Amino acid sequence: MGLILCWKEKVLSIFKTISLAQTRKIGQAIGQQLKAGDVVALTGELGAGKTTLVKGIAHGLGVKKADETVSSPTFTLIHEYAGREKVYHLDWYRLARVEGEDAFLAEECMRSGGVCLIEWAERGRNLLPAKHLKITMKHAGPSSRQIEVK
Ligand SMILES: Nc1ncnc2c1ncn2[C@@H]1O[C@H](COP(=O)(O)OP(=O)(O)OP(=O)(O)O)[C@@H](O)[C@H]1O
Numbered sequence: 001m002g003l004i005l006c007w008k009e010k011v012l013s014i015f016k017t018i019s020l021a022q023t024r025k026i027g028q029a030i031g032q033q034l035k036a037g038d039v040v041a042l043t044g045e046l047g048a049g050k051t052t053l054v055k056g057i058a059h060g061l062g063v064k065k066a067d068e069t070v071s072s073p074t075f076t077l078i079h080e081y082a083g084r085e086k087v088y089h090l091d092w093y094r095l096a097r098v099e100g101e102d103a104f105l106a107e108e109c110m111r112s113g114g115v116c117l118i119e120w121a122e123r124g125r126n127l128l129p130a131k132h133l134k135i136t137m138k139h140a141g142p143s144s145r146q147i148e149v150k
């Protein structure tokens with residue numbers, strides 16, 4: 001179920017999902033709307049469903065078998081997938097701050113004209129372009145989650 005609000009020209013959408021499958025569907029719908037150069041910053045505690053949503057977004061961007069091929073690049077710097085656009089998947093969980101080579105590579109991705117999907121994006125807030133899609137996920141029960149899109 002979703003709710004869309006507009007405030008000061010910003011659109012705020014809030015979704016409540018009650019299953020993994022629903023989260024993927026919402027991701028897919030978001031992915032279908034994304035364009036070359038877009039940056040999606042995902043925030044939310046451990047297990048909030050960021051990677052699950054990213055699988056759906058990648059699917060919506062045309063990445064084949066996204067459910068199987070997309071996994072969090074927690075211990076590598078970046079995963080790259082081929083969809084309708086190039087898709088870069090970053091995860092800054094292991095970084096206290098994003099700097100040095102990590103920052104350099106992230107900026108390269110954001111400039112490349114592909115779509116960047118970044119988990120734990122708040123760790124590198126200063127690197128994000130002024131215009132980005134901010135997605136905040138929260139636990140709302142054992143199998144439900146709230147997804148806020150700004
Ligand atoms: N409605 C739901 N949407 C998404 N995940 C759900 C939902 N209900 C239960 N889950 C469970 O929550 C977990 C979400 O894991 P996921 O890896 O997507 O989270 P994450 O936010 O990426 O975590 P991390 O910060 O560790 O990377 C999975 O184990 C999944 O089965």
Ligand SMILES: [Mg+2]
Pocket residue numbers: 050051052072119
């Ligand atoms: Mg994750």
